Amino acid sequence: MLARIQLPKTARRGEVISVRIAIQHPMETGFRFDVNGRAIAKNVINALSVRYNDAEIFRAEMGSGMAANPSLEFFTVARDSGELVFQWVDDAGRRGEERVQLAVTGP
Amino acid sequence: MTLRLLRKAALVLLVLQCAAVAAAQPPRSGISYAGADVRALQADDFANPGMLWVARGEKSWNALAGRNNRSCAGCHQDAPVSMKGVAARYPRIDTATGKVSNIEGRINICRERNQAADPLQFESEELLALTAYVAHQSRGMPVAVAVEAANRPHLERGRDIYSRRQGQMNLACVNCHVQNAGRKLLAETISEGHGNAYPAYRLEWQGVGSLHRRLRACYFGVRAAMPAFGSDELLDLELYLARRAAGLPLETPGVRR
Amino acid sequence: MAAGLARAQTPADPLATLVRDITGGAALTPGRVTIDTPRLADNGHSVPLKVSVDNPMTATNHVRSITLLSPRNPRPLIAKFVLGPHTGRAEISTRVRLNGTQVVLAISQLSDGSFWSGSAEVEVTESACLDAG
Numbered sequence: 001m002l003a004r005i006q007l008p009k010t011a012r013r014g015e016v017i018s019v020r021i022a023i024q025h026p027m028e029t030g031f032r033f034d035v036n037g038r039a040i041a042k043n044v045i046n047a048l049s050v051r052y053n054d055a056e057i058f059r060a061e062m063g064s065g066m067a068a069n070p071s072l073e074f075f076t077v078a079r080d081s082g083e084l085v086f087q088w089v090d091d092a093g094r095r096g097e098e099r100v101q102l103a104v105t106g107p
Numbered sequence: 108m109t110l111r112l113l114r115k116a117a118l119v120l121l122v123l124q125c126a127a128v129a130a131a132q133p134p135r136s137g138i139s140y141a142g143a144d145v146r147a148l149q150a151d152d153f154a155n156p157g158m159l160w161v162a163r164g165e166k167s168w169n170a171l172a173g174r175n176n177r178s179c180a181g182c183h184q185d186a187p188v189s190m191k192g193v194a195a196r197y198p199r200i201d202t203a204t205g206k207v208s209n210i211e212g213r214i215n216i217c218r219e220r221n222q223a224a225d226p227l228q229f230e231s232e233e234l235l236a237l238t239a240y241v242a243h244q245s246r247g248m249p250v251a252v253a254v255e256a257a258n259r260p261h262l263e264r265g266r267d268i269y270s271r272r273q274g275q276m277n278l279a280c281v282n283c284h285v286q287n288a289g290r291k292l293l294a295e296t297i298s299e300g301h302g303n304a305y306p307a308y309r310l311e312w313q314g315v316g317s318l319h320r321r322l323r324a325c326y327f328g329v330r331a332a333m334p335a336f337g338s339d340e341l342l343d344l345e346l347y348l349a350r351r352a353a354g355l356p357l358e359t360p361g362v363r364r
Numbered sequence: 365m366a367a368g369l370a371r372a373q374t375p376a377d378p379l380a381t382l383v384r385d386i387t388g389g390a391a392l393t394p395g396r397v398t399i400d401t402p403r404l405a406d407n408g409h410s411v412p413l414k415v416s417v418d419n420p421m422t423a424t425n426h427v428r429s430i431t432l433l434s435p436r437n438p439r440p441l442i443a444k445f446v447l448g449p450h451t452g453r454a455e456i457s458t459r460v461r462l463n464g465t466q467v468v469l470a471i472s473q474l475s476d477g478s479f480w481s482g483s484a485e486v487e488v489t490e491s492a493c494l495d496a497g
Binding site: 002004006020022023024026027068071 | 156162314
């Protein structure tokens, strides 16, 4: 699953930074039919977790009310240099993961 | 007979009128008719969901394919350099076959001749992604299709299709996109019908689609038989649309309602 | 008669049961939660939505969660976002599906266990030119 993530490369310690993620996924509602009239099974990314240096900073539990190709923007406090790990899973059990480095400067 | 002649005369007048209007005023992109949300979504390169297809296209560009085990990059190297301005000049006549080729067609020609790979299906995620990636390299550049002896008959045919009444609603493209551009149709402002955003992310599609998909939707809208993806009719129409949109900056991946 | 009785027993608010599940029957106070959406959405498949809670984000006093609810969607629970003091600011932007014009509801639980709510009315419009796909 292709995803794009946006956050600053560097931040001052204590700064509140914006974190954005967008994932290519149809977020099938289960209410649609294919061209042959067969129902398309519901398949949405139902959980997304974001960990920053091993501590969970954000979690989303999602349903079919989220738009296709889901996008989320949230905030976090830049504490220490390290890694943000984004992990998600859909109803079909497919998993995705992205890792992004963040450098924190200042006392 | 006289009625038919009169109708024909009226249509000729209409086309002349349109040509005069088109000559007097520069073409106007569909994005200028869109609401604030759609405009903001297109303008923000992270929020624009079409950029997911562009990112996927970049991966395909660099991936080995076919029996020759060759990637697009193997011949064309960096797309931001080699593909810059290419989509602005398309569709073009493929010299080997003499047929009109759009970016999708050109990608499949490359696959067949140079990669020895099967052509990609129209509207497949991979063909949409590659087309979006290639066209994206010309974003901001003005549409500039040349008029030459080789493409003139196709341009003329495209123009004829554009002004031909068809379907159960008996409407031609010009009836909406020239005569009534800027006016309201239900909750929609009718655009001038330019293709400079495509492949585009349409909210209604919940994904990226090609210009041919959008054109087929118009045929569907006037209750006319839809030509096949990549058919001569849609290619000639695409060529004429590009000529009509001359000077408009490419927006791929545009966002539309 | 039976149908009339069933109708009478239907709660006026289609979200009442779901809200009770979220709050566990605790008081739900309107306030602190703000939903930003366009008053007129271009398409129900993708409506931009920003939800924020007016509360500090410290270890002892922060926003624990925000839940988005739609009274007209076939599945009213859109999403639940779990936050903490590390989130820094209780504000989330996303895009949601809305099955028609409605009042969207957000419920937030704070670290003291209290529940707060905010809402926004969204009128959903459609493009005039729909296609078969």
